[in-house]
Amino acid sequence: MHANVKQNVVPLITPGLKVACSQCNLRELCLPFGLSDEDMSRLDHLIGGGRKLKRGQHLYRAGDPFESIFAVRSGFFKTDVLTEDGRDQVTGFQMAGEILGMDGISTEVHTCNAVALEDSEVCLIPFVELEMLSSEIHSLQHHLHKVMSREIVRDHGVMMLLGTMRAEERLAAFLLNLSQRFSARGYSPAEFHLRMTREEIGSYLGLKLETVSRAFSRFQDEGLISVQQKHVRIVDIPGLKALLAPPDGRIG
Amino acid sequence: MHANVKQNVVPLITPGLKVACSQCNLRELCLPFGLSDEDMSRLDHLIGGGRKLKRGQHLYRAGDPFESIFAVRSGFFKTDVLTEDGRDQVTGFQMAGEILGMDGISTEVHTCNAVALEDSEVCLIPFVELEMLSSEIHSLQHHLHKVMSREIVRDHGVMMLLGTMRAEERLAAFLLNLSQRFSARGYSPAEFHLRMTREEIGSYLGLKLETVSRAFSRFQDEGLISVQQKHVRIVDIPGLKALLAPPDGRIG
């Protein structure tokens, strides 16, 4: 290898990784949602290939020029924001069918980091070309807007969690959210493997890792879940949901 | 007034309130940013008129069908999310030139409430027509995407604030953010009137109103600001900024 080629450079596109929305079983969860066969094949031609990432690899970093958004094909990601003064906030965890990178549109530069938490694959969607195609395909344009709006609504949910919930409520909401998303992808809603550490969960939930660990233990003691390291089984979904109603529960 | 007309019904468009982006001094802060004169006049024709709101009036409520987004022409708004279990989270405060209502795109229904905190005026931007026009005007399409992306990035900043900052850091960040936004609109960055109550600030910052009030008092004792009820004068901007570097400030 020549000296002017860094050893850790990773190809931006994994050669031979074919991508076709029309053949993808995630299409109903992902960007192609609602497209006709013909329009979907036009989208196929736009997708700039795929990319494989090993656990721990960055899909992009804050400061990288923005060129594409990404659809998660398989695997699991986290996004986080780092400030100069050393704060680190996990802003989300993304799984198959979800879109990454929309933070970069506003400034043409990514504002957060996206890291694979397990070996993963993504589709590259060049944004300039996506805009061109969505000028022509109204349903694609509208769905892109929906995807971005959904991200805004999701963020509001996280603000609600961080602003109004206590530690155990936050963790319950987090587990129920994961459960629901796994379920939507055909996996068990009751039993799954956490891809992230207690510290990453804590960062997302605005808690210290010890607090997260204690909340897990408490849920187990109360018979709500069974947890061993990263393996979680939800025993009592209604019980977890009940935790989300505050003590004075002014319902109705 | 006839019995079948509710007394509190407010016209959705204020008759006679003319709106033209091309004549608006907010256009560089708002949706028309970057448009040519010709394209701006096409946007003028799309804007569905304006609407005036008195303090306390809702621009829209969670559950309302989504039809338009709104540009704040004058005044001041808050948006908040309410859950069935009684939680209430203020998700943002909006001032002139800022866009409201993008939460509604994803489900065709608004997911939060928008309330005028002082007498205000907005422009109505019918979304279906905006999508049609942005298919034709690429720079409008792109700028709409930027505006939505900017909202996502802003939300990440709020998550950072809620997830990693302590009470006084949150309030300092809040004041500095207001200061910067007033400044960008030609108002004093150092002296302004808060349009929201301590409770609303607290909701936004994930704090109780008493904690907000104590933080204000502490800032005043330390000579950082001068505060009397809703009137705030920032005396020491660098001092406030210094509060945002955490105690161990691992810089560099």
Add this chain to the structure above:
DNA sequence: GTATCCCTTTGATATTTGTCAATGCAACCA
């Protein structure tokens, strides 16, 4: 296979923020 390292759990204590309560201030209305 085994040693290492990172992650997790748990306990004791400190700090921060929330809760409850009382008072003060200011604007608004009659």
Add this chain to the structure above:
DNA sequence: TGGTTGCATTGACAAATATCAAAGGGATAC
């Protein structure tokens, strides 16, 4: 003008979470 009402401030105390510290468990690398 005076009273009412809502908002803000302040204090004392309680509760939640963070911090510090130590030890155990699994996965990974050699």
